Every structure is written in C-alpha cells, then in structure tokens.
Amino acid sequence: TSAKLWGGRFTGETDPLMDAFNASIHFDKKMYEADIRGSQAYAKALSKKGIINNDECATLVDGLEKVLEEWQNNTFVIKPGDEDIHTANERRLGEFVGSVAGKLHTGRSRNDQVTTDLRIWAREEARKLLGYLKQLIAVAVERAEREIDVLMPGYTHLQRAQPIRWSHWLLSYAWSWQADAKRLEQIIDRLNVLPLGSGALAGNPFNIDRGFLAQELGFNGIIQNSLYGVSDRDYIAELLFWASMAMVHISRISEDLIIYSSGEFGFVTLADAYSTGSSLMPQKKNPDSLELLRGKSGRVFGQLSGFLMTYKGLPSTYNKDLQEDKEPLFDAVETLSGSLQITAGVLSTLTIHPQKMRQNLSIDMLATDLAEYLVRKGVPFRETHHIAGAAVRLAEERNTSMSALSLSDFKHLHTAFDNDIFEIWDFEKSVENRSSLGGTSKQTVIEQIRILRSWLAEH
Numbered sequence: 001t002s003a004k005l006w007g008g009r010f011t012g013e014t015d016p017l018m019d020a021f022n023a024s025i026h027f028d029k030k031m032y033e034a035d036i037r038g039s040q041a042y043a044k045a046l047s048k049k050g051i052i053n054n055d056e057c058a059t060l061v062d063g064l065e066k067v068l069e070e071w072q073n074n075t076f077v078i079k080p081g082d083e084d085i086h087t088a089n090e091r092r093l094g095e096f097v098g099s100v101a102g103k104l105h106t107g108r109s110r111n112d113q114v115t116t117d118l119r120i121w122a123r124e125e126a127r128k129l130l131g132y133l134k135q136l137i138a139v140a141v142e143r144a145e146r147e148i149d150v151l152m153p154g155y156t157h158l159q160r161a162q163p164i165r166w167s168h169w170l171l172s173y174a175w176s177w178q179a180d181a182k183r184l185e186q187i188i189d190r191l192n193v194l195p196l197g198s199g200a201l202a203g204n205p206f207n208i209d210r211g212f213l214a215q216e217l218g219f220n221g222i223i224q225n226s227l228y229g230v231s232d233r234d235y236i237a238e239l240l241f242w243a244s245m246a247m248v249h250i251s252r253i254s255e256d257l258i259i260y261s262s263g264e265f266g267f268v269t270l271a272d273a274y275s276t277g278s279s280l281m282p283q284k285k286n287p288d289s290l291e292l293l294r295g296k297s298g299r300v301f302g303q304l305s306g307f308l309m310t311y312k313g314l315p316s317t318y319n320k321d322l323q324e325d326k327e328p329l330f331d332a333v334e335t336l337s338g339s340l341q342i343t344a345g346v347l348s349t350l351t352i353h354p355q356k357m358r359q360n361l362s363i364d365m366l367a368t369d370l371a372e373y374l375v376r377k378g379v380p381f382r383e384t385h386h387i388a389g390a391a392v393r394l395a396e397e398r399n400t401s402m403s404a405l406s407l408s409d410f411k412h413l414h415t416a417f418d419n420d421i422f423e424i425w426d427f428e429k430s431v432e433n434r435s436s437l438g439g440t441s442k443q444t445v446i447e448q449i450r451i452l453r454s455w456l457a458e459h
C-alpha cells in the first residue's frame with residue numbers, strides 16, 4: 001500500500017506531477033500555528049471522552065508544542081510526502097512521540113480541520129488589519145486637527161466647485177476607513193464559529209464536546225450542521241469583498257493625491273521615502289507609492305472574482321476545489337497589510353502647500369454663495385441660481401472677476417442686492433457658512449474629529 005496518510009486503499013503510486021499539483025504545503029504552511037492549536041484542543045477533547053488517556057493527551061499536546069517551536073524557529077523540514085500543513089504536522093508529531101500520534105485524528109477529518117485552521121488564521125490576520133486601519137484613521141485625524149485652517153478647492157467632476165477645508169477632504173477618507181473597520185469587525189464576528197467536530201461531512205461519532213473545543217480555540221459559536229461546516233467558505237468571499245472595498249478607498253485617495261501632487265496642482269509633495277526618481281529625467285519625482293496602491297487594487301478585485309468562480313459550482317460539502325480558497329485570501333491579506341501601512345506612511349509624511357491651494361480658489365467658486373445671499377433676502381433659490389449665473393456670465397464677458405462688479409451691476413440683476421454683497425467674496429466665510437452637521441465649517445470638522453477620536457479610543 002501507499003505510504004500516504006490516506007494510502008490504505010491505494011496500491012499504485014501517484015504521478016509525481018500529480019503529487020506536486022495536489023500539494024498545498026508551500027502555501028498553507030502559513031497556518032501552522034492555527035493547525036497546531038486546533039490539534040491540541042482536539043487532543044484534549046478526545047481525552048475528555050476517554051478516547052485517549054491523560055498521559056497520551058499530555059504527550060500529544062507537548063509533542064505538538066515542539067512541532068510549533070520548529071516552525072517558529074524556522075527549523076521545520078518539509079519532507080517530500082508532506083502534502084499539506086495538516087499531514088506535515090501529524091508526520092512530525094509522529095517522529096516526536098511515536099505511534100500515539102496516530103490517535104490524534106480520531107473522528108476528525110482534514111475537511112473540518114482545514115476550515116477550522118483557516119477561520120482561526122483569518123480571524124487573527126483580520127485583527128491585525130483592523131489595527132493597521134485604526135492607525136491610518138489616527139493619522140488622518142491627527143493631520144486634520146493640525147491643519148484645520150487650510151482651505152483648498154473642492155471638486156466635483158474634477159472641476160473647481162466650492163472652497164472646503166483640507167481637513168474635511170482628509171476626513172472624508174477617514175470615514176470610509178471607519179466603515180471598512182466596522183465591516184471587518186462584523187465579518188470577524190460572523191466567521192468566528194467552530195466547524196471542528198463536523199468530521200468529514202456527517203458529524204463526529206465520539207460525542208466530542210464541541211462547546212469545549214469552541215472555548216479552547218476562542219470561537220464564539222458552533223456551526224450546527226456538519227455538511228455546512230465543511231462546505232461553507234462564505235467568510236473567504238466576505239473577506240475578499242472587504243479587501244476589495246478597502247482597496248477602492250485606498251485607490252481613490254491615491255488618485256486624488258497623484259493629481260494634487262502634479263506640477264499643475266502642486267497642493268502636496270510626497271516625502272522622499274515614498275517617491276522614486278526617473279532613470280532618464282533627472283528632474284522627476286514620481287508618486288510610485290500611490291500608483292502601486294492604485295494598481296494593487298486591481299489585483300485584489302481579481303482574487304475576489306477568481307474565488308467566486310471557484311466556489312459557485314461546487315456540490316455539497318468538501319471538494320478539493322476548496323483548496324483554491326487559500327491563495328486568494330493569503331494574497332489579499334498580504335496586499336492589504338502592505339497597502340494600509342504604506343498609505344499611513346504616505347499620509348503622515350507628505351507636505352502640503354496651503355499657499356498653492358489658496359491660489360487655486362477663485363471667485364467664481366462663490367457663485368453658490370451669491371445665490372444663497374439672495375435666498376437670505378427672500379428670493380426663491382431657483383431664481384437666485386439664474387441671477388447668480390447671470391453675474392458669472394457678466395464677469396466673464398467683461399473678462400473680470402465677480403468681485404469687481406459694482407453695486408449697480410448687481411442691482412441691475414436684482415433689486416434685492418445691497419451694499420453687504422461685497423462681504424460674500426470671502427472664502428473663509430463661505431466655508432464657515434457650511435456649519436450644518438457634516439459640513440466643512442471649522443466647528444463641524446472639529447466635531448468629526450471628536451467623534452472619530454472617541455470611536456478610536458473605544459476600539
């Protein structure tokens with residue numbers, strides 16, 4: 001018979017190419033710790049039911065700890081027969097403790113084992129990502145507070161629209177990141193339920209205490225259907241969607257900053273630490289960090305759609321196709337981990353040029369304020385919009401700025417105009433007028449900072 005763990009019924013050897021094709025150890029070794037913790041808990045659960053005695057249990061738990069140390073010290077040697085992390089750990093355990101290692105897998109299958117490991121791994125990695133997200137939010141909040149007096153042009157359609165605070169722009173992304181963080185917390189909550197004890201598909205025949213297993217492994221619930229337990233990978237899809245959404249936000253702020261750092265805008269300069277030069281043009285300083293962030297988003301979306309394709313056609317329970325769930329997740333987690341940290345680095349070190357932002361504020365960006373001026377004098381907004389439009393046109397025709405129009409010019413457009421009209425040509429005032437909750441006034445930006453800070457403190 002074959003020497004493989006599952007080799008009992010096999011007489012022929014597998015094609016060596018098939019062995020390599022089948023193997024997942026080169027990527028699923030990432031889950032070595034989750035696999036060992038899962039096995040230690042399972043050994044204890046077996047001893048609670050008298051399937052193994054206390055000495056055997058201690059032998060298995062200690063042996064597994066030795067295997068863990070080898071992984072941690074980088075001394076674990078992967079052998080040719082080690083198909084995946086589960087078989088590798090069990091093989092090594094056997095070398096440490098002898099034949100009792102053969103009792104560990106009683107009632108367990110790699111089908112419930114692999115998804116238990118993956119949930120543990122995903123939970124731990126997601127918590128790290130949550131930490132990076134919070135650091136990123138903290139960077140934005142800190143900067144927003146420090147630079148709250150800086151005004152810049154706000155855009156719609158990438159056309160100059162209305163003056164806003166730089167901090168308001170910055171915080172708009174902090175709110176997206178907070179939504180990402182909340183979404184991730186919910187996903188962690190949903191995925192943190194125990195599949196172990198589902199067996200291969202039909203359940204565990206040794207009345208294993210799954211409540212005990214859940215407690216030992218930090219799960220906050222137990223999957224109640226064994227078929228579902230070994231089959232469900234929704235959590236992978238959710239994490240990949242989460243990662244995609246988070247990358248959309250990172251890609252969008254990158255796009256903003258790439259534009260703002262161009263010579264034409266000149267609002268920001270990236271730190272040298274996050275820029276590179278050109279091999280040909282000595283004057284160039286390129287925003288490579290931001291371009292990579294924008295570019296890597298595509299790769300994460302690909303992992304999401306690729307995984308959904310793999311997942312969608314599978315019949316009930318475990319199918320080997322599911323081995324293809326790991327690489328997309330591992331890659332997305334790695335990409336997000338790098339991207340969140342690099343974004344925080346870029347954002348905390350870039351220099352802003354408030355003068356340049358100011359210079360790009362133009363009086364036409366106050367046309368809305370002009371319309372609102374008349375509204376305050378009792379003229380219906382739909383009319384005032386037209387009148388302000390006429391003022392824009394008049395200034396354009398005269399090749400001048402609206403602020404250069406005279407009171408009689410304005411009176412000509414509408415009799416409600418008065419001497420106080422000249423007070424509206426003030427960007428600061430325009431910004432301060434937007435003081436309803438969520439607006440760009442100083443007070444409402446400070447309020448945003450307060451809310452985000454207290455959320456950060458609670459999480």
Ligand code: ARG
Nearest residue numbers: 024084110111114318322323
């Ligand atoms: N390496 C496999 C995976 O990643 C482990 C589960 C294998 N189970 C099986 N019945 N072949 O999905």
